[in-house]
Amino acid sequence: MSVPRTALPTRPRPRDETAGVRRFWQELGLPGLVDVHTHFMPERVLRKVWAYFDGLGPLTGGIEWPITYRAEEAERAALLRAFGVRAFTSMLYPHKPGMARWLNDWAAGFARRTPDCLHTSTFFPEPGAADYVREAVEDGARVFKAHVQVGGYDPADEALDACWGLLAEAGVPVVVHCGSGPAPGKHTGPEPVARVLARHPRLRLVVAHLGMPEYEDFLDLAERYAEVRLDTTMAFTDFSERMAPFPGRALSRLADLGDRVLLGTDFPNIPYRYAHQLDALAGLGLGEGWLRAVCHDNAARLFGLPDTPGAAPV
Numbered sequence: 001m002s003v004p005r006t007a008l009p010t011r012p013r014p015r016d017e018t019a020g021v022r023r024f025w026q027e028l029g030l031p032g033l034v035d036v037h038t039h040f041m042p043e044r045v046l047r048k049v050w051a052y053f054d055g056l057g058p059l060t061g062g063i064e065w066p067i068t069y070r071a072e073e074a075e076r077a078a079l080l081r082a083f084g085v086r087a088f089t090s091m092l093y094p095h096k097p098g099m100a101r102w103l104n105d106w107a108a109g110f111a112r113r114t115p116d117c118l119h120t121s122t123f124f125p126e127p128g129a130a131d132y133v134r135e136a137v138e139d140g141a142r143v144f145k146a147h148v149q150v151g152g153y154d155p156a157d158e159a160l161d162a163c164w165g166l167l168a169e170a171g172v173p174v175v176v177h178c179g180s181g182p183a184p185g186k187h188t189g190p191e192p193v194a195r196v197l198a199r200h201p202r203l204r205l206v207v208a209h210l211g212m213p214e215y216e217d218f219l220d221l222a223e224r225y226a227e228v229r230l231d232t233t234m235a236f237t238d239f240s241e242r243m244a245p246f247p248g249r250a251l252s253r254l255a256d257l258g259d260r261v262l263l264g265t266d267f268p269n270i271p272y273r274y275a276h277q278l279d280a281l282a283g284l285g286l287g288e289g290w291l292r293a294v295c296h297d298n299a300a301r302l303f304g305l306p307d308t309p310g311a312a313p314v
C-alpha cells in the first residue's frame with residue numbers, strides 16, 4: 001500500500017530543536033545519547049499505529065495523542081542522528097500469531113541498512129516461537145521487545161518459557177511493556193512478569209515506561225533482581241504526570257537504581273517534542289552523574305558500544 005506524502009502532515013519543527021537536544025548531552029560531557037525505546041516498523045504497520053493513536057483507540061486510554069514526529073522513515077532516522085542519538089532501537093511487536101517472524105525479518109533488514117540501530121526482534125506465544133527467537137539471536141539481535149498490553153498474552157504463558165530462557169542465557173535484553181499504562185490489559189501489572197522472573201532470575205528484562213503506573217511494584221522487582229532494568233519512556237513528562245504521576249516518595253529508590261535506568265522515549269510516537277523527555281529527567285534533580293548514566297553510559301555498557309563514537313560500527 002503506498003501512501004501519498006501529503007498523508008504526513010509533519011508538525012512544524014522549531015529551528016533550534018536539534019541544537020537544543022545536542023546541548024543537553026554536550027553539557028553533561030557525553031558523546032551523545034542512547035535511546036533504547038524508539039519505534040521503527042514496516043511502514044504499513046506504523047501507519048496503522050498512527051491511525052490508532054489518531055482515532056483514540058482504547059489502548060491509548062482515550063487520551064488525545066498527537067504524533068509529533070510523523071515523517072518518512074529516513075527522515076525519522078536522520079533526525080535521531082541529528083539529535084546525537086548514537087544508538088537506538090526498532091521496537092516492534094505483534095498483536096496476533098503468525099506475525100512475529102515477518103516483523104523480525106523486516107527488523108533485521110532495517111538494522112542492516114541502519115547501522116546505528118540496535119538490531120531488534122520480537123515474539124508471540126505461538127508454536128515455533130523459541131525457534132525464531134533462537135534464529136534472531138544467532139542472526140545478531142541485540143534487543144527484543146515484548147508488548148503484553150497490545151499482544152494481550154500472559155508473559156508467563158508456557159509457550160514463551162523457552163524464549164525467556166534463551167534470552168536469559170544469551171544475556172540479550174528484552175524491553176517489556178508490562179505496566180498498566182496508558183490503559184490496563186488483561187495481563188499487565190507486576191504479577192505476570194514476576195512469575196517470569198521467578199523462573200528466569202537472570203533475565204535482562206527492561207521494564208518499559210518505568211512500569212507506569214505501577215512504578216513502585218516494578219521498582220520492587222528491580223531491587224529484587226539484579227538484571228532487571230527500567231526504561232524512562234514517557235515517564236516524568238507533563239503528559240504522563242497528568243495521567244500517572246510518579247510518586248515522589250520513590251525518587252530515592254530511582255536514584256539508588258541509577259546504574260539500571262535507561263533512556264527511552266517512544267520516538268516518533270510522542271505527543272510532545274523529544275527534548276521534553278530529557279528536560280523532564282533533568283528536572284528530577286538527581287544530579288549530573290545520574291543523568292550521564294541514564295542517558296548514555298548504562299545502555300552503552302549494556303550493549304557494548306565503543307567508547308569513542310564513530311570508532312567502530314555499533
Ligand SMILES: [Zn+2]
Pocket residue numbers: 037039091233266
Ligand atoms: Zn513504545
